[in-house]
Structure formats: structure tokens, C-alpha cells
Amino acid sequence: MVARPKAADPEVLAHGREGSPDEVIAGSAGWHVSTADALDFAETLPDACAHAVWTDPPYCSGGYTETAKRQARGMLRHQTVKSLGWFINDNMGSAGIVWLLRCVAVQAFRILLEGGSLGVFCDWRMVPLLAPALESSGLRWQGMIIWDKGAPALGSGFRRQHEVVLHFVKGTGVFHDASTGDVLNGSRLHHEARNHQTAKPPEVIERCLGVVAPPGGLVVDFFTGGGSTGVAARRLGMRFLGSEIDRGIAARAREAIKSQSTDARRVRKAHQLGLFDGE
Template identity: 55%
Template sequence: MNCIEEVNGTASRIAPREGSIADVIAGRAEWAITSGDAVDFLELLPPGCVDAVWCDPPYCSGGFLETAKRRARGMLQAATIKRLGWFVNDNMGTTGLVWFLRAVAMRAARALRPSGHFGCFTDHRMIDALKPALESSGLRYANLLIWDKLTPGLGKGFRAQHEVVLHFVNRSPEYHASDEGNIHGVRRVPPKKKNHQTPKPPELIARHLRVVAPPGGLVVDPFVGGGGIGVAALRVGARFIGCDVDLGICEDARGALRAEAAALAAPARRERST
């Protein structure tokens, strides 16, 4: 990732550049966000160009009971989609989600380098359904990463305090750090934007990406959401391409990455002004 420049003989970081998907793949820019369907987006990527596909898809595991989902027309709650929109608050049924994410994993496997990695956020209720479906893409199940949110959520009994990442690898995986465990305690960050309700903390994602993506490598997120995975990619010196079907979410994510790019360049600007 070419974000270093010489200022009076001192190396300083410059702002990661925004560009097109082609620019990022070719190394002419460091990040891009586009709008579209996740499956279609992944099919457009050249084979074997991505180091890590890391994503936070809809969980579809608790906002509505499964019996209520089965009564809905198709995969969606008709009243809910009118009020909240596509994919918000568990609109899909489990069967629909499994089919969809297997299609995503199939395209991700094609885009990954032989040394690449695939990570998918979910919660404990969806592990049994998703793990074999994702592994059927040809990727190999490698690990279960735990996000300890440090405080329990709502409810009774043993209240949920964690989410998980299902970690898969391609044919000959390469690891770029060996000092991380598979449990990461990071407090949940409340959403700042109305378009995305469950953003993931970039400091959490950065701990994942430093293991699965080399400096200057390419990270892809087909469910860009609040942009946390993209922000984390820039922090660890990787290139990033994100996609989302919602135009408003894409614009929010661009704002998050532009702010992060400016923050990364701030020390260089301060050096030049002194």
C-alpha cells in the first residue's frame, strides 16, 4: 500500500486514496465502495486477486421467530420490509440466508488467492446452519473467532455477550501475524448513522485483518454496512473494496473511510506545517 512519502527526509503516511474497483485492484488507489448485489459484485472481481473476504452479513437468527418467518410471503415479513427495508432486523429466513451465503462463499472462493481467507460474522444460533453450507463452497473451516463484547445483552438467563466469526481458508493459507488469540474483548460501539444498526468496532476487525491480510494486500467486504471492516483495512495498511445493496449505507461507509483516511494523514500534515 503506497501511503508513505518523504518529507524533509522523514517518511510520513499520506491519505489512502479513493478510486474505482479497477484502480484498487491495480494498486492505483487504496479503497473503493460500490453499490450492488453481493453475489454479482463478487463475480466481477478477477479470479485470485483477493487476500481476505471479511464480511458481516445479516444474521437472521432472532429478531423474528422462525415460525413467523415461515408464514411470511417469500423470505420477507411483508409489514416489516415496508417499515424497515431489505435485510434489516432478520427479515430473511434461515433457509434463505444459508442459500444466499453459500452463493457468496462460492464467489469469494473464486476471487481469493490460494493463500486467502474468508471470515463471516454471525451469532451462536446460526453456526450449525452456516458452517457446513459455507464449507461446501470448497473453502476449509479453520477456526471460530470470538468477539467478547464485555457486557451482556438484553434478555433473561444467560444473556448473550459474544458474537462469532466463522473463519475459512483457501487451499494454502498464509498467516501474517501469530500473536493473536481467537478471543477478542472489545466493547460494542453504538451506531452513529441511521442506515446501519449493528456496526462492528474497527479495532476488533483490525486484530483479525492483521493476521489474514499482508500490508498492501486486498480485503473485500460484500456487506459494507457501517464501513468498519474498510476502516480497519486502512489501519493495517491493506487495500479495501466494499459493496452494499443500499445506496445510503454505501454513502455512510464512504464517509467513514474518508474520515479514517484523513485521520491517518493528519500526522504527515502536522509534520509539513512545522
Template identity: 45%
Template sequence: MPAWETFGTVSLAESDALTALASITAGSVDAIIIDPPYCSGGFTEKDRVNASGHMSVRSLNWFRNDNMTTTGLVWLLRSVALEAHRTLKDGGSLCVFCDWRMTAALAPALESSGLRWRNMVVWDKCFMGMGSGPFRPRHEIILHFLKGKGMTGSSCVGNVIAEKRVSVKAKRHATEKPQALLETLIRATTPEGGTVVDVFAGSGSLAEAAISTGRRAIISEISASHIQTARERIKQKLTSSPP
């Protein structure tokens, strides 16, 4: 079982995603918002754009970062979706950041967990990324699934969200998402005072956004260095936020 620590409205643990989810009480959370490894051929956006194919498992660690095949990622995220179905309340949401290349493989696998595929949200980064030729990338996909027929959260959010990327100098993780984007997703999927989960937490961005929006957060991360960054980030945010 993970060794959960609590700081204010945030619980965190150094743990892999499946172990962390398995320790969460059934039917207890409003939303799970995750940014898993994309398996798109590289560790950074530039690497992904220039990739000619998927990476295979290498001699690092089990399913770390992008070191897995498409089949491996599908297996992992379907397993996550099965646990998400167990832990979500009725009307709860699973939101999965996804490279467009992986949508066709991941969406059916996630839906087979019993969750209902509700929408495909586009994050418009407001500026083109690396690459050459026409149609340079400026977006990422967020797959949205629901448990049951209802839905908690706000209905005043469109399925295209325009927010600038985190600047290179400000990043505390290679794939860090902007706070404004995460806050929008949290408000769209959870009620005030609700609980949001991230089991691929990186540097703790979602936990910080949860604090800002008045939600509780449960986060886990397999990397010891990243979970330490998240721990420090959460403490700083709690100190600077009004009670």
C-alpha cells in the same frame, strides 16, 4: 457490472454482494470479512434475543436485512462462499460474522464451497446484552475459513477477541462493529499492504479499519444511503490519516 469508485486505497460500489464479488479478479484478494444479515428473527440485537422464530421474506426488497428464511440465508452465503473461493488467493481467509443460532446451518454450507473451516472465533463484547434469565448474550461468532493449506496474516491472535461494542450514539449503522475488532481481524488474515473485501459493507467500517492498518479495501453495499455514509466516512478517514 458495479460502478466502482476509487478513493485512495479503497474501491466501493453500490451493489448486491454476489454481483460485486463476481466482478473481482480471480485469486486477487487476501481476505473477505463480512457481516451478513443474521436471519435471527429481528433487525437489532434486542429483537434477536426476544425472537421466537425466524422471519420470512416480506414485501420489502430481495434479501434485505434480516427478511429471509434460514434456507434463503444458507443459499445466499454458500453462493458468496463459492465466489470467495474464486477471488481469494491461496492461503486467503473468509470470515463470516454469525449469530450462534445459525452456526449449525451455515458452517457446512460454507465449507461445501471448497473452503476449509479453520476456526470459530468468539467476539466477546465485554458486557451482557438485552434479555432476562441466566446466560444473557455477550458474544457473537465469526466463522473462519481458508482457501488451501497455508494462511497469510498474523498468528498472534487468539480465537476469543474482547472488544467493547460501538456505543449507540457513535453508531452509523445498526449492526456496526468496533474498529479495534475489525483491525484485529484484518491483521490476523492479511499481510501488510494486502487487500480485504467486504460485500455487506454497511457504513464502511471495514474500509476505515483497512486504511488504519495499511491495507487496501474493496467494499460494496446494496443500500444507497449506507454507501453514501461509507463514501463520506472513507473520505474523512483518508483526509485525517498520514500519508
């Protein structure tokens, strides 16, 4: 029998009780982060259980050639690597990341409810490779969301100031907000605030989740990292399931998510239905 997400207890949403994946899916717990490989974890989840899969995978953006990708340290600054160390898989070649994320998209198609969304952070170099690989899973490419970081990176010429979120939907997308555009402004996290080498600001992810999932909905992130997606989901009164292969990073993610509680003001702001009612 296909598992269907149930309405979560208001007390669960308000206080964010940690529980097992089954409890989170059933609505009796608020969140769970497993220390596990992304694909191994995905296979444990039932069909049609999630409103959104929103994830920031390692996307091998550190070089133009395959050799450079394998030798690079992503887009990270030296002091970030020095203080937080390196993390697994971000120096894969293009073939490796395409294979991995195509497998993730196949699992996302399976676990998403009809109308659910997959969002995948990447940079401009990887769009031509990843977009068709993700689309081949059966999901429909809805478009791209641009994250304007507010200031250009180091370099010369037109210095890069943005990242991309590839947005896919299962069938006809179901949306819960019509007031958000496809360009999101949000500054980088300060170095001191990072608990992962490539952490995204939770505020940026909140803007995305408010469009693709309802309060009490279930959000899944197979590459949890420092927990930004989980933090954003908890702030919006959504349930969260995540996986992170690195034990130390997973522990930091749990601490970050545990410290959050639902903010009713954020929930109302995220779900102001401007032009239509997504339900």
C-alpha cells in the same frame, strides 16, 4: 489471465485515494465502495485478487422459529431501529441466508489468493447451518473467532455476550501475525457512534485483518454496511473493495472510510510476528 494483486504505492496507502475497483486491484487507489448487490458485485472481480474476504452479512438472528425470524428485527434495540431505520434482508428465513452465503463463499473461493481467508460474522443460532454451507464452497473451515462484547445483552438466564466469526481458508492458510488469540475483547459501539444498525467496532475487525492480510493487501467485504471493515483496512494500510445494496448506507460507508488514514503504529502492532513468519 489471472489478475495478481500488486504492491500499492505508499502515498496511496497513506492518503487512501478513492478509485475504481480496477485501480484498487492494481494498487493505484486505496479503496472503493459500490452501491450494488453482493453477488452482482462479486461477479465483477477477477480470480485470485484478494488476501481476505471479511464480512458481516444479515444473518437473521432475531428468533428461534422461521416465522419469528421473518417478523423479527434482528438483535437490534428499538431506539436503533427508530433512529436508523430497517435494512434489507435481515429478516430472511434460514434457507434464504444459507443460499445467499453459500453463493458468497463460492465467489470468495474464486477471488481469494491461495492461503487467503474468509471471515463471516454470525451468532450461535446460525453456526450449525452456515458452517457446512460455507465449507461446501471448497474452502476449509479453520475455526471460530469469538467476539466478547464486554457486557451481556438484555434477557434472563445466561445472557448472551458474544458473537462468532466463522473462519475459512483457501488451501493452507497464510497468516501474518501469531500474537492474536481466538477470543477478541471489544465493547459494542455506542448508539450515537453508529452509522449502521448492526455496526461492528472497527477495532475488533482490525485485530482479525492483521492476522489474515499483509500491509498493502486487498480486503473485500460484500456486505459493507456502515463501513467498519473498510475503516479497519484503511487504518492498517490495506486496500479495500466493498459493496452495499442500500444507497444511503453506502454513502455513509464512503464518508466513514474517506475519513481514515493509515496509522503506522497500528500497522506495526497488527503485524508483530510472534511464533512464525506468515510470509
